[in-house]
Amino acid sequence: MSVKEWEPKIVAFLCHWCSYAAADLAGVSRFSYPPNVRIIRVPCSSRVNPQFVLRAFAEGADGVLVAGCHLGDCHYVKGNYYARRRLWVLQRLLEFVGMEPARFQVHWISGAEGAKFAETIKEMVDKVRILGPNRLFQEVKDICVG
């Protein structure tokens, strides 16, 4: 893939009860957003293992989004509180090894916030597009794979 054709690739982990529903609502309401995002449905944001995020970056994702219910509204009572801490620490770690903050984002989007979902994706894609392809983790791969 040449640089010209490069399109940001964003993997989004959405909780079934709120954020996935928000993405559905964005569809029903026809709020368009860039087609760079690929959604993986998980039951709860607390199901998102930081290792999934690392794996996505290792596999070549340019950005990763995790979205869950608003704090206090978790379908599983406090799952998103756990997610918040885990992912906050992961963010600190990724930034420490040189990742640009915009590449890994966490948002709380309720099932009623279709517009917020679309807006979040738009903003994230814009930011990642400016940053260009994710180079962290990637150098050796290019050498190895050729």
Place this chain on the structure above:
Amino acid sequence: MPRVGVFVCWCGSNIGGVLDCPALARAAATFPGVVYATDYQYMCSDPGQKLIAEAIKEHRLDRVVVAACSPRLHEDTFREVLARAGLNPYLLEMTNLREHCSWVHAGEKELAQAKALSLIRRAVAKALRLTPLHPGRVKITRRCLVIGGGIAGIQAALDVADAGIEVVLVEREPSLGGKMVLLDKTFPTLDCSACISTPKMAAVAKHPLIRLYTYAEVEKVEGSLGNYRVTIRQKARYVDHTKCTGCGTCWEKCPVKVPDELNFRLSTRPAIYLPFPQAVPSKPVIDARHCRQLTKGKCGVCQKVCPAGAIDYTQQDSLHEEEVGAIIVATGFDLFPWEKAYGEYGYGRYPDVITGLAFERLVNASGPTGGRIVRPSDGREPRTVVFVHCVGSRDELKGREYCSRICCMYTAKHAHQVKERLPEAKVYVFYIDIRTFGKGYEEFYRRVQDEGVIYLRGRVSKIYQEGDKLIVKGADTLLGEPVTIAADLVVLATGVVPARGAEELARTLGISTDKDGFFQEAHPKLRPVETHTAGIFLAGACQGPKDIPDTVSQASAAAAKAVGLLLREEIEVSPLVAWVNQALCTGCLHCQVVCPYQAIEVVTEGGRRRARVKEELCQGCGSCTVACRPGAMELKGFSNEQILAEVEALCR
């Protein structure tokens, strides 16, 4: 290698108008593991479903990917198709081409097409790793525990028992009845509270399927949904109820007089006593804190006079175990302890400043004054009565932030009762807002105003005694004036708080409380009588302030939920639950720490500690899977392997 079939839906033009569905099917057919791929106008229609079922048989498919709309919409539909075609329904994976692609990327067809293909690739990757899942089954103990014998507990117990299910009812006080039996009349219909509640109490006592524990408390609860083991502490009554006939000789002869807490110290009672004449059971208990025999070792009058020989000063607390399948919590409320908070109203030092519930006793024919409205201080009839709303409610400074919901109406009722009994009396009500949301409530409020009760919009700032009058300093904010009234009797509409011990009971049961200490319902709108712990239900004011109609309806709702559960032989629990790979588990139990449902138990085999999931309790959030470092904890249907495969497929 599994055999995957991919079915791409056009959804008419919803998907087909943006994406080239035949091309998607053709491309999907080339993915590893895919043996068949096709597209169709409406997959969810009857012919569409038939198409899938036939393809499963014809191509011996054992994994199915449906690329259509949101799984939130049609996952169940297509799972049934699989089941009908003889496949395990959990071998289905859907991908969302409509909501997540065609509807939102209509303007960028080329990129949308690429994204759609990527989404199908993800679904195929996950499908390849799907395994058949079978819902778990739990046998049910067909008995129900009801905690609390107020109107909520009574109603719930009767409803459950009438459905033919055994009930264990535990009441902390010596008699059933709770707060309702203390009331005089009920708003807005003004029917006699005792008249409608005592028959229900009697019905409970004689119901063959209700096992009644009064003067008892729930001490321990073990087990889970369908199978709870409950330990009940029967407090010592010092009266053998198997011998006692309830003749009343003992309480007539008892030389001790203590202030009667049920009558808010407006009267006294003996140390061996029946809380009120219609008490159920209609047999006395000895109040050990005041009995002379038990405190000082000399008296023994009741024992001497008891014709049945039922008095037993050596009685001890006893523990009883009961097995039940469901629990209904109906522990009700207490009044906000205003005496500790409101110095400006005298901290309870003025005898003629009383609470609404004390007024109920005062106006009650079976109360301490036989229903005459008089001042507790001197027994005179009051000529000016002031009611004060929101004492302890809607007060962040000294009370609680919330509205207690019942005070507007019971105060209106009280005001009416004063006007009815003492037509000459002046009645003033200080309020902030009047909330009359029930059937017939607004009408009642208007009626009370027509009867001459004067409503003043403003809070009371201070009450103090001057001579034999109580000076009430309030305001009329509608006129913008301070108002001072010299009253004979002041009734505080004291707010509602969770019953004492609620916090402790929540811990015993493993349910949560909200910020105000009321038990937390599973969902404020859609699951109002359930808790987050499966098999435990809520009834009445223990969940939040409620009036009698709401309490009774909620009690019946909770009963219906419990009956619905208990009428089943066994229950099916979702198979999308966590499980522990025993080979990997270190026994660190971090999974247990994060589980909101107490669904992780410890098993020790050969000296090695490991976690185990109680499938009937697990709700499938997956938080434990991340807390588990070695990756021993897995979530069926969203396994680590499946999600990693999805990540890989999407990033390709």
Place this chain on the structure above:
Amino acid sequence: MKLAYYPGCSLKGTAREYDLSTRLVARHLGLELVEIPDWNCCGATAAHSTSHFLAVALPARVLALAEDMGLDILSPCAACYQRLRAAQEELKRDPELKRQVEGALGRTFEGRVRVFSLLEALAQLGEEALAAQVVRPLKGMQVACYYGCLLVRPPLTSCDDPEQPQLMEKILAPTKVDTLDWGGKNECCGASLIFGAREVALNLIKNILHAAAQVRAHALVTACPLCHANLDLRQKEVNRFFGTNFAIPVFYLSQLLGIAMGLNPRDLGLGSHFVDPQRALRMVGS
């Protein structure tokens, strides 16, 4: 016990007898009072109605002076007490303001001195210590303890329960004087409104005198120079204005305690009251 004594402006003038009696009683109770050298005015209501900075900075100087002495403060004047306590709280709450105040004063402020009202200081001695000094019990005399506003409000700086204060009653219990339960004990006397809005203040004074008369109080007891001035000096004016006939003497807490301790009434400054206190003292033993 040794305390830094902050009399404040009133006690040097209008409330001279409060100063005299406090010092005298303190000496007899073994409370050593050391006047804060070169103290300044707390700013009173005038300062906090005008500038938040002044309202904090003026008392802050007094606090800093006491810090230099290494002593906790006794502030008999209710207004001074409240301003000192409020300044303490503000300096604790607002570091930026603290910095500004320290800059203006050229002093640092550690916030370790405590500020006591006369009520707290006396109550701390304990009932026994007070009882030991009582030689002339005041049985038969009925008094209404009057706290006013600033000793008990706002709750943040209150020295007792804001709504049902009891410290004065506790302090006077050993004197056997009859303390009445009444509704006016924490009502406002109008304070400096007597200057700027005279009729309003007279109204408030009348209400308090009325409430005291209702419970048949022989006298009022107060621990605030402003309250005393309004209730005692203005009583005649109230009578003139409203056509009433009040004659209720007003004692400072220290004076009444001093009398029970057998101290010379003249040394306690009883002679400088407008309403003759002897009227009430004659009820003793009645």
Place this chain on the structure above:
Amino acid sequence: MNENFWSEVNRAAGQKITHCYQCGKCTAGCPVAFAMDYKPHQILRLLQLGRGEELLSSRALWVCSSCQTCTTRCPCHIDLARLIDTLRFFSRQAFPQVTRHGMPLFNEVFLRSVKRYGRVYELGLTLQFNLKERKVWRDLDLGHFMLSRRKLRLLPEPVENRKEVAQIFSAEKEEPR
């Protein structure tokens, strides 16, 4: 009037005015409400609506005796007494003429005395205030009584370190807090 009046007052006093639900407990307990043109709860209402002009010219601001009863009992944690102090500041800014008589005048004269001597010179203060109010003979009988009982000092008794007091006054900024 400043459009941001509401937020400015809010900020200055650090209060959450929107939280008031107009229960009127402040008015009910206020000892001087009878003499106010706007009652305490109405002051808050006007603040909520941002109607500053009516407020700042109101007599109520200067009738308030700062007795703190409203603050002590407010169920919404609003420190109304403090808010009124802040409004007094804005009032003097908007209408400097208020300081020509009554309480604002008294406060000014009082502080002038403090500024000058470090302490209040009661006799001077009273005389000056009465002079400015043009009621020179007011309280003459009282004054006589007090002088005779040595309750008034004839001469001021200033602090020694007047420089420090002066520093406090010069550091005071024209800013509501």
Place this chain on the structure above:
Amino acid sequence: MRGLTEALRELAYRLLREGEVELFLGYSWGTLPLVVRPCFATRPEQVEAFIFNPLCLPNLVKYLLRFEGRRVAVVVKKCELPSFRQLLADRNLERKKIRLVVAPCGGLLDPAKLQKEFSGQPLEFIADRGKEYVVRVGEEEKVLAKQLYLYPRCFSCPQKDEDLEPEDIRLEFSTSLPSLEVDPYAGVSYLEERPAEERREFWDRVFKRCIRCYACREVCPACSCHECCFDPPLPGWQRTVDWMSKAHWLPEIYQYHLTRALHVAGRCGECGECERVCPVKIPLMLLVKKLAKEIQSLPGVEPGILASYSPDDPEPH
């Protein structure tokens, strides 16, 4: 140090002879100069091999896992107690079977610093004299100021041994560590202040060295799983998860080290063994310290950041 070594041998002898423990874990000289290795004794006559001196770098507590269920005495230094407690909690070890022998350590001597300073010359440790070490360099005895040759972890020496059981043994020996004021996060702060690009280059550079020998994991007392998530334990046909392949490429090296940092975050006792044993000298403690620094702002991280939260946690962006 001789006195301490003697005391240690006597103790080990007594415990083994009287059968109070089945096994004594301590240190002995290794085969290379200045290198100390772990030494296990099960019989009283084996105790002569034991030594204790400032070159006893290894943290022995993880060996307890090998002897789970047996009565073991283990020599620990104060800085290793946090890792011991973590291991105890994670693996539910029977505390009453373990006897800690807390050695009075006055600060460890960093052999790397010695070797760098006196490369090529034969080196021999002589004594710890409180503020200095005595080392024989060639023929000459040199007195070396402690703070110049101190092992890195000793700069944040906890200097306390709380929560011991009555059966545990504190060896008495007078020694002292000069008081040192060192910012434990200096390295982290330095890197944090570099631009992101430079940080990325730094980690690329050091991670490219990684040969995935997993020594860091093997030695880590906080890595106590029976089977690591990176070692699929089951034969291929039963295998469920591939967290990563065994291919040697940078993305997975990142994945490995960042995952390990997250797994030990909030649980790591900062004994520094990972860094010590790394054959290619990857500054692994930087990752650990970075997370430790961040975690300081979090209220309550028991039992680790993956299994705890607080309502007051900071918001991710």
